[in-house]
Amino acid sequence: MRSRRVLITGLSTYWGGRLAQALEQDPEIETVIGIDRRPPKLALERTEFVQVSDAHSLIRRIVDAAEIDTIVDTRLVVDSIVTSRTRAHENNVIGTMNVLAAAGGPSSPVRKLVFKSSARYYGSEQDDPAFFTEKMRRPHAPGTPIERDICEAEANVSDFRHKNPETTVTVLRFANALGPDLKTSWQSYLHLPVIPTILGFDPRVQFIHEDDMANCLEHAVKYDLDGTFNCAADGVLVLSEVVDLLGKTMVPVLPPWGTAPAAQALRRAGVPIQSEMLPSLRFGRALDNRRYKATGFVYQHTTRETVLRLREQQRLEPILRGAVGTSYRYESAVEEFLRFSPSVRQSNVRPAPLPPANSAPGERSEHEQLEAPAPAPSTTAYGSLPAREILTILPSLSHEDLRALREHEVHHAARATVLRGIDQLLGAPVTSAR
Amino acid sequence: MADTTRSTLRQETRESSRIDDDDRLAMVDNGRAGTGSASGRDVAEREPDLREYLAPIETERQVTDWGRSERVEGFFDKTLVDFYYNLWFRCEVEGIEHVPAEGGALLVSNHSGALPPDAPMIAKAIKEEHPQPRPLHLTVEHFFKGYPGLSMLIPKIGGVPAHPANVHRLLADEQQLVLVFPEGRKGTEKLYKDRYRLRRFGRGGFVEAAMRARAPIVPIALVGAEEAMPVFAQLGALQKLTGLIYFPITPTFPHFGLFGALGYLPAKFKIRFLPPVPTDDLGVEEPWEDQALVQTIAHDIRATIQDELLDMLGKRRSVWFG
Numbered sequence: 182m183r184s185r186r187v188l189i190t191g192l193s194t195y196w197g198g199r200l201a202q203a204l205e206q207d208p209e210i211e212t213v214i215g216i217d218r219r220p221p222k223l224a225l226e227r228t229e230f231v232q233v234s235d236a237h238s239l240i241r242r243i244v245d246a247a248e249i250d251t252i253v254d255t256r257l258v259v260d261s262i263v264t265s266r267t268r269a270h271e272n273n274v275i276g277t278m279n280v281l282a283a284a285g286g287p288s289s290p291v292r293k294l295v296f297k298s299s300a301r302y303y304g305s306e307q308d309d310p311a312f313f314t315e316k317m318r319r320p321h322a323p324g325t326p327i328e329r330d331i332c333e334a335e336a337n338v339s340d341f342r343h344k345n346p347e348t349t350v351t352v353l354r355f356a357n358a359l360g361p362d363l364k365t366s367w368q369s370y371l372h373l374p375v376i377p378t379i380l381g382f383d384p385r386v387q388f389i390h391e392d393d394m395a396n397c398l399e400h401a402v403k404y405d406l407d408g409t410f411n412c413a414a415d416g417v418l419v420l421s422e423v424v425d426l427l428g429k430t431m432v433p434v435l436p437p438w439g440t441a442p443a444a445q446a447l448r449r450a451g452v453p454i455q456s457e458m459l460p461s462l463r464f465g466r467a468l469d470n471r472r473y474k475a476t477g478f479v480y481q482h483t484t485r486e487t488v489l490r491l492r493e494q495q496r497l498e499p500i501l502r503g504a505v506g507t508s509y510r511y512e513s514a515v516e517e518f519l520r521f522s523p524s525v526r527q528s529n530v531r532p533a534p535l536p537p538a539n540s541a542p543g544e545r546s547e548h549e550q551l552e553a554p555a556p557a558p559s560t561t562a563y564g565s566l567p568a569r570e571i572l573t574i575l576p577s578l579s580h581e582d583l584r585a586l587r588e589h590e591v592h593h594a595a596r597a598t599v600l601r602g603i604d605q606l607l608g609a610p611v612t613s614a615r
Numbered sequence: 616m617a618d619t620t621r622s623t624l625r626q627e628t629r630e631s632s633r634i635d636d637d638d639r640l641a642m643v644d645n646g647r648a649g650t651g652s653a654s655g656r657d658v659a660e661r662e663p664d665l666r667e668y669l670a671p672i673e674t675e676r677q678v679t680d681w682g683r684s685e686r687v688e689g690f691f692d693k694t695l696v697d698f699y700y701n702l703w704f705r706c707e708v709e710g711i712e713h714v715p716a717e718g719g720a721l722l723v724s725n726h727s728g729a730l731p732p733d734a735p736m737i738a739k740a741i742k743e744e745h746p747q748p749r750p751l752h753l754t755v756e757h758f759f760k761g762y763p764g765l766s767m768l769i770p771k772i773g774g775v776p777a778h779p780a781n782v783h784r785l786l787a788d789e790q791q792l793v794l795v796f797p798e799g800r801k802g803t804e805k806l807y808k809d810r811y812r813l814r815r816f817g818r819g820g821f822v823e824a825a826m827r828a829r830a831p832i833v834p835i836a837l838v839g840a841e842e843a844m845p846v847f848a849q850l851g852a853l854q855k856l857t858g859l860i861y862f863p864i865t866p867t868f869p870h871f872g873l874f875g876a877l878g879y880l881p882a883k884f885k886i887r888f889l890p891p892v893p894t895d896d897l898g899v900e901e902p903w904e905d906q907a908l909v910q911t912i913a914h915d916i917r918a919t920i921q922d923e924l925l926d927m928l929g930k931r932r933s934v935w936f937g
Contacts, residue, residue, distance in 0.1 A: 307761040310780035311681060317780070381763025385682050385770075415670035417680040419770075437763035464760060467680065469784075471668035485673055 184251035191256030198223030199395035240283040259299035273330035305460035312469040325457040356413030360391025380433035384465025390482040411468040416484040477540040682770035704884035719786035724835035726802030728844040729863040786828035807845035819913035831891035836923035839884035883937035
């Protein structure tokens with residue numbers, strides 16, 4: 182099934198925003214609607230934003246009204262530094278329930294559900310396998326509230342899968358993400374000038390780069406991937422290796438016994454070590470990422486490269502002083518100008534996107550790619566605009582664009598005012614040339 | 616009593632924490648059976664071959680994805696292991712040609728000694744004597760992953776927690792050599808008076824693991840390790856107190872402290888690799904489903920090793936000089 186009308190929950194999370202940006206570039210996708218409790222932080226072109234409450238109770242109405250065929254659920258809180266415990270629970274458990282309720286049932290237009298989960302689902306224990314595959318379940322009951330939430334949400338999703346066999350359900354379990362725009366517990370832990378560790382332990386860790394994370398979600402929207410998949414970069418490092426790559430020093434200040442109270446004392450002193458990180462600092466965790474790679478997905482960064490990127494970012498930080506990541510590339514006034522000013526030629530605004538490295542499931546070759554969409558005008562954006570606004574934009578367009586737009590207008594809305602406006606403009610230069 | 620301590624240490628109330636290496640291997644099936652809820656609708660019942668999707672090796676790294684470190688392993692290999700192999704135990708190796716030069720293979724050996732010297736000696740034997748030296752992955756108890764210090768060291772020198780999924784990945788996907796001790800803890804706990812009498816071979820889980828991976832099983836008989844570190848008694852109370860896996864009384868432990876655990880007596884080691892037992896020509900599509908067959912093969916292998924041990928012991932003139 183080809184997704185055309187997409188609803189993204191958790192638009193204001195980093196990956197939700199990134200996914201929306203990616204989907205906007207795809208001319209096949211008619212509508213992108215994003216919901217969250219706070220306004221999005223990333224620059225979005227044609228995504229419509231709707232503000233909702235924690236519990237996401239009114240999604241069904243949005244889904245029905247907009248005839249959504251694909252829901253991408255990126256809303257799950259998997260990190261306790263993001264929000265308070267009660268809000269996280271409300272969002273993770275009640276929110277998931279409501280999203281699933283909106284997606285399910287015989288009358289629902291939804292045909293695909295992409296659910297972002299976390300590798301925290303597997304936990305981190307002494308008798309874990311060295312690589313978790315998708316078919317494994319966690320060997321012990323979850324210990325922290327966040328992990329309990331994740332397990333409960335996943336249980337609900339798997340329930341949903343059984344009750345709605347017609348719907349494609351993709352569950353993506355992400356490893357800990359690192360990247361310049363993220364705020365996660367691992368990120369702030371690795372930002373410390375020296376890295377506190379548990380004495381006598383050197384756990385195996387695996388990360389995923391934020392770009393890969395957004396690409397993973399996009400890949401799941403583009404292709405029908407039914408099932409559960411692990412998403413983690415290639416390569417598993419040991420913590421000492423990570424610290425080495427970052428050019429920092431390990432300080433084994435946490436005792437092997439009585440770690441939790443010691444970590445709490447450190448937390449009091451302002452060192453960001455979340456309690457749910459302690460098992461992974463002791464035993465570590467690694468995922469078997471091969472099944473998602475087998476669907477044609479190609480990771481851009483290995484775990485090692487992800488850590489090296491983090492190091493570059495940490496070096497830049499004192500120079501940029503807080504203006505982290507892409508935020509300095511975005512100024513809303515400039516963006517507004519580029520989007521709406523009649524003086525702007527839309528074909529010049531955005532550089533041509535790079536061809537994607539991922540391929541459809543089944544075709545292995547990485548280079549036989551679809552041609553990158555030409556930087557031609559994306560006519561779909563105009564279709565949703567009222568005629569009055571289109572008329573104001575028309576003078577800024579080149580001749581080819583106008584012809585393409587006319588073509589589009591004839592086949593779709595065929596608004597007489599718009600057609601007349603285009604015809605006038607197409608005629609005008611010719612007369613003036615005479 | 617070992618059980619209770621381990622569970623209180625972990626503060627985890629599992630139905631039984633007394634699961635040794637081999638019982639874990641037997642659980643491979645449970646792991647697979649757990650597919651139902653997660654991906655019940657997966658069309659492909661048969662696992663696709665994911666071998667080509669294994670992560671490529673990053674040459675800049677010195678540590679593998681399993682946490683094995685070339686540097687640390689090399690250091691130990693050049694110093695301690697080399698000393699014990701060549702000078703202290705004066706290892707003598709027979710039948711090294713039975714270890715395949717390529718492809719996965721499961722090595723199965725008898726097990727003894729409180730801090731067993733047999734595993735590193737077998738690994739060293741393959742490195743020294745084999746025409747194509749290959750790294751050997753040693754399966755170790757999960758206990759070591761939870762004990763500070765050891766959890767850092769053991770993976771670096773080639774130890775892998777004895778989990779069925781780990782063994783399968785190494786054998787089938789990565790085509791490596793894996794060494795298991797089906798006797799598990801029952802082997803290393805046994806006292807000196809029971810020397811060279813093989814314990815139960817778990818539940819035959821190692822045979823299942825080899826069958827699933829279609830890897831041959833290479834039995835190994837090893838003489839000398841029982842005398843290198845004889846265990847005279849096991850102290851339950853001290854084991855509880857220290858949280859160690861067991862607390863043996865040996866000639867040097869505990870009165871020489873933790874270093875006493877390395878104080879082996881200079882017994883003569885003889886390692887005999889026996890002809891491999893293939894597991895891919897049994898004429899059955901999924902031989903691991905046939906418990907009777909699995910048990911028969913496990914029993915055969917145990918009997919082979921036991922016979923071989925008795926043969927070697929019968930010919931041995933001296934414990935110290937061979």
